[in-house]
């Protein structure tokens with residue numbers, strides 16, 4: 242039998258908080274997608290590189306204030322993940338997600354309609370295809386947040402039912418591409 246002797250209550254707390262951080266580190270605190278690298282600890286929070294939400298910073302307070310809500314609310318996770326992606330499009334610096342901002346985004350944000358999601362996907366394809374006829378790799382994790390789908394199956398739905406080849410070409414022509 243092994244006995245573990247701990248010097249004080251503080252040591253015990255440190256051990257507990259370390260083991261909790263280790264298991265949380267590899268999942269995005271917003272969308273819960275497994276991450277390839279652990280969160281980087283920064284002053285007051287964490288720097289996250291998530292395959293779905295992208296790169297952002299989050300204060301530790303957000304985790305305590307809204308993480309419970311996010312864990313049980315599939316739609317809230319998608320709303321916040323989409324909002325975080327949009328913020329990265331607007332500015333090159335990774336956005337800092339505070340609890341005030343997260344609450345504001347959750348209250349005012351909503352997911353785009355399927356038609357808007359298809360439009361977002363077409364715009365993304367337009368920005369990522371070098372030339373007509375080129376192929377582009379589709380990773381449904383980032384696309385979920387980029388187009389504003391609820392989850393990866395939502396991306397597949399948009400690809401299957403909304404974005405047909407003729408639609409893409411129709412839009413490319415409308416945008417002046419593919420001539």
Ligand SMILES: [Zn+2]
Pocket residue numbers: 269270271272273274291292293294295322
């Ligand atoms: Zn994420």
